[in-house]
Amino acid sequence: MGDDVNAPHEYSFSLAEDSSLLEVFVHLEKKRYLAGVAGKNHSWDAIINKKQVAHFKGNSQKPEPNKFLNKPISKYSKSGQLNLGFIYNSANT
Known part of the structure; x- marks a missing residue:
């Protein structure tokens, strides 16, 4: 269970509005934000406004390439704030 009892894990930082997703x-990769998980074939999905904007395979801190990554964060923010969440997808057994 680790630190799951403290969820959700909030983390705030600032970037310019014209920064890309x-x-x-x-930035999150440098902080090693996503938890490492034992095993194979698990993944994480990054969600903004109920929409998946990135997918991370296994313990990779880098998202799989997609059309959303080069868009400015201002496209997704509300009142200058971006609310990003992650969903963990466990491996099929």
Whole structure:
């Protein structure tokens, strides 16, 4: 269970409005934000406004390439704030 009892894990930082969504994930990668998980074939989905904007395979801190990553965060923010969440997808057994 680890630190799951403290969920949700909030983390705030600032970027320029014209920063890309990829720059958000680069920042989170440097912080090793996504937890490492034992095993194979698990993944994480990054969600903004109920829409999947990125997918991370296994313990990779880098998102799979997609059409959303180069868009500015201002496209997704509300009142200058971006609310990003992650969903963990466990491996099929």
